Structures are given as C-alpha cells and as structure tokens.
Amino acid sequence: MWISKIELTNFKSYSHAEFEFPEPVNGENIVLIGGMNGYGKTSVLEALYLCLYGKDAIIHLARAGLKMDDARGYPTFLEKAFNGEAKRDGQNSMSVRIVFNKSRAKAFEINRRWYFRTNSGIWTNEEEALVYELTRNVRGTPRRDGANGFQLAELLDDNFVPAHIAPFFFFDGEEVKKLADQQRIEQVKVGLEGLLGVVLLRQLAERLRSFENGKRSDVSNVDESNISRLLESLTADEERLAGVRAELSTQGERLSMLKAERESLFQRITSAGGGRGDIATVKDLAEERQGLRSQMGDAQKQLERILADKLPFHLMPKQLLRQH
The missing domain is CATH 3.40.50.300 (P-loop containing nucleotide triphosphate hydrolases)
Structure with missing residues (x-):
C-alpha cells in the first residue's frame, strides 16, 4: 500500500x-x-x-x-x-x-x-x-x-x-535527529505507547476530565434551601396522596354496599308487584300509591256525607218521619 x-x-x-x-x-x-x-x-x-x-x-x-x-x-x-x-x-x-x-x-x-x-x-x-x-x-x-x-x-x-x-x-526529517538523541529506553517507550494505543487512552482520559469539569462548571450555585423546601413539599404531597388512596378505598367499599342495598330494594319492589308489565319503575309505584290515597280520601268524604246526611233519618222512627 x-x-x-x-x-x-x-x-x-x-x-x-x-x-x-x-x-x-x-x-x-x-x-x-x-x-x-x-x-x-x-x-x-x-x-x-x-x-x-x-x-x-x-x-x-x-x-x-x-x-x-x-x-x-x-x-x-x-x-x-x-x-x-x-x-x-x-x-x-x-x-x-x-x-x-x-x-x-x-x-x-x-x-x-x-x-x-x-x-x-x-x-x-x-x-x-x-x-x-x-x-x-x-x-x-x-x-x-x-x-x-x-x-x-x-x-x-x-x-x-x-x-x-x-x-x-x-x-x-529535520527533526528525526531528536529521536536519535533520546535514550533507547525512551524510544522503545514511545513506540510501544503508540502501537498499543496508550496515547489514545491518555487523550480519552483528558477529554473525560474536561467533560467532567465542564459539567461541574455548568452546575452553578446549588440552592440548598430551595431543595429542602421542594423535599418537604414532595413529602407532604406523598402523605396527601396516601390519604386520598385510603379515602378512595373506603368510598369503594361504601359504593359496593350501596349497590347491594339497591339490588335488595329492587328485589323487594319486584316481589311487591313492581315486576308487572304495567308498573315499571319506582316512580310508577309512587304515583300509584298517591292515586290510591286520593281514592281513599274521596271514599272517606262520601262516607262522612252519608253518615251526616242520610244515616240520622234512618235512625228516626217512621211515625215521626210521616208526621213531618
């Protein structure tokens, strides 16, 4: 080559x-x-x-x-x-x-x-x-x-x-004589370092040191008090999060209980006749109950009129009624 x-x-x-x-x-x-x-x-x-x-x-x-x-x-x-x-x-x-x-x-x-x-x-x-x-x-x-x-x-x-x-x-070539003036041990050292890549490792180490120093210089004054405040805030947030999780668990249990009660109520309504085709919802049952109450009220009023107007005449003697 x-x-x-x-x-x-x-x-x-x-x-x-x-x-x-x-x-x-x-x-x-x-x-x-x-x-x-x-x-x-x-x-x-x-x-x-x-x-x-x-x-x-x-x-x-x-x-x-x-x-x-x-x-x-x-x-x-x-x-x-x-x-x-x-x-x-x-x-x-x-x-x-x-x-x-x-x-x-x-x-x-x-x-x-x-x-x-x-x-x-x-x-x-x-x-x-x-x-x-x-x-x-x-x-x-x-x-x-x-x-x-x-x-x-x-x-x-x-x-x-x-x-x-x-x-x-x-x-x-004008500088090669400087190599000849060195001791043979130094020549061997320089040659081996070049062939084994020691020079490259030294350059890499130097670049790593420069990189580290650069990164350190980029990090200016660290505000320790600010870090402490942030840590306290983080700790408080974690505690609140734990409380929210506990409340979530409690509400979940309560929701399960309410669902069970609703299912029991539906079964009771069904057994009471709420399952017929003419009554579909609790609202219908409430309206039907209210209607029955109104009918009962009307019947009560009619009964009161009968008792007040006609019943007394039936209790009077017939002779007395004929005289009048």
Whole structure:
C-alpha cells in the first residue's frame, strides 16, 4: 500500500499543485521530499495529516516533529493555511486530495475541503471529507465522513495508517535527529505507547476530565434551601396522596354496599308487584300509591256525607218521619 498522489488547492503557498509518487519496488518503500528552506516541504506534510485525520491532526503534527503550540488551534491553523491570493480573489475554499493504492487496480481517494468567509478568510466551521473507492482509476459512489454510519477513521484503521501511529510513518526529517538523541529506553517507550494505543487512552482520559469539569462548571450555585423546601413539599404531597388512596378505598367499599342495598330494594319492589308489565319503575309505584290515597280520601268524604246526611233519618222512627 502506498500514497500515489497528493493534490493541494489554495493550501498555504500552493494555489494548486499535484505530487505523484511511484509504486514501491524492490523494497524501496520510503519517500523523501527534499528542497530548500521555505519551498513548502512542511506544507505537504501538514496537508497530508489534515486531509487524512481532520481536526485530530493537530496533536499528531506535533508528535511528527513540527512545532505546534497551544495557540495554534485547529481554526487558527486552517485560517493561516488558507492561501492569501485565493482569499484576496474572493475564493472561499481550500482542499487537499490524497490517493492511496492497495494495488495497481484498487485505490481510495480522500478529498477534504474547508470553507471560509469570502474576503475575511475566517473559517466557517464547515468542512467535508468525501471518500471514493477507485477501480482502475474509475470512481465509485462517494461516501461522506460521518454520514450514514460511515467513518473515515475506521477506513484508515482497516486499510491504511491509524492516526495514533501516523507519526512513525509521516514525519519531518529535520527533526528525526531528536529521536536519535533520546535514550533507547525512551524510544522503545514511545513506540510501544503508540502501537498499543496508550496515547489514545491518555487523550480519552483528558477529554473525560474536561467533560467532567465542564459539567461541574455548568452546575452553578446549588440552592440548598430551595431543595429542602421542594423535599418537604414532595413529602407532604406523598402523605396527601396516601390519604386520598385510603379515602378512595373506603368510598369503594361504601359504593359496593350501596349497590347491594339497591339490588335488595329492587328485589323487594319486584316481589311487591313492581315486576308487572304495567308498573315499571319506582316512580310508577309512587304515583300509584298517591292515586290510591286520593281514592281513599274521596271514599272517606262520601262516607262522612252519608253518615251526616242520610244515616240520622234512618235512625228516626217512621211515625215521626210521616208526621213531618
């Protein structure tokens, strides 16, 4: 596997440039880029890292022997890398394209592009990385890093050089002497840490600490008194809820008793004749009772009239009645 092409557009001093590298043969698999100071050798190395690893490239550039300070964060690095003439011409993008071959017929093409505000050259925080699989230089369907479950980092881990060991393959030759000046134990340590992923674990631990600190800072002054009031209110609400549940149980039992009484009353009404077809409801029974009472009252009045008007004459002697 080898890098066969690097193309730079509006990257640092390169408005546009292409570099092609031959297939390694006979064990000659090391590529050296030479040139006078200030002619862009380091720019090619930086472009290689940025295209492959994106924002994670900054720390790897530092490990590859380049002088990177904390002030040169990813946005600042990109804005300084954006070609000055392109910015003055009103262009708004910078790109790096890399092709690495698995064989003569199979290859991958990675095209990463960054976008800037016109004229100001400030990075818009927008970038895209498109990956093509090449078969005899014919592109397949593009895949976007981070879309539809595709991750460029996984592709590089499986088919090329993972980010955490990249500095062992791409580095500034002028700085390699610093490695030679270290004790051999330190060299072995650095190599093993890179190969075993210790560097990644340290980065993860640092990110977790930053995340924890950030979350703690987000939680400002905690109002303990307010929490106590809320706890008391919650406790009182729970007690009221328990009381309501007990009352609900009592009312449920009472409802069952009332239903039983209603059923008993219905049975009594039915046995008293309420089940006949002409009397359907308790209301009908009440109306019928009231009617009977009225009839009884009328009969009582008639009886009183009979007793008052006719009965006395029947009790008098017939002779007396004839005389009158």
